[in-house]
Amino acid sequence: MTREDSLSLDTVLDEPVRFGGELAVPVAAIDREPLVSLSPLQISGQVRRIEGGYSLEAELVYSGELECSRCLAPYEFQEDEVFSLVLYPRAAAPSDEVELASKDLDILYFTDPVVPLAPIAEERVQMALPMKPLCKTDCLGLCPMCGMDRNLAACACAPETIDPRWEALKALKEKV
Secondary structure (H helix, E strand, O other), X not given: OOEOXXXXXXXXXXXXXXXXXXEOOXXXXXXOOOEXXXXXXXEEEEEEEEOOEEXXXXXXXXXXXXXXXXXXXXXXXXXXXXXXXXXXXXXXXXOOOOOOOHHXXXXXXXXXXEEEOHHHHHXXXXXXXXXXXXXOOOOOOEXXXXXXXXXXXXXXXXXXXXXXXXXXXXXXXXXX
16 A cells, blocks of 8 residues: 555555545545535445455445435434455456446456555445435424424424325316
């Protein structure tokens, strides 16, 4: 390993090489709306030589704040993920488009023997973030009438009993 934020694969010989460090990844690099804040990413693991490439096994630990998709309140989260990747040197790129299989998702192709860890960690964070984060599974969300957070208190809005889009059918029923 040459620096804390990259791996030098030239140093990996017969024995596995351990690595670890802290990666400061800005929220803008993740570019996901529900992400409010993100702590520095703690990454550690080892890389070993395998036939035709390298095997990377790592643990990624981080925390931060997400915005609930129902009530819009920020809430804290914590992630501790163990993952593995297979690193292969990039051969000549195929000229045609290639469809990826599920087994191809854990493969990383490199051109330089010094592999940066930040893009790997950023991708793992992207995959771990929920599409529709919830502060709790039974979050009641916001009142569609007044916008009050129904988790904090019940509002005085009376729920509309008849959907106004059905009024035309109601009038038709009365004629028949």
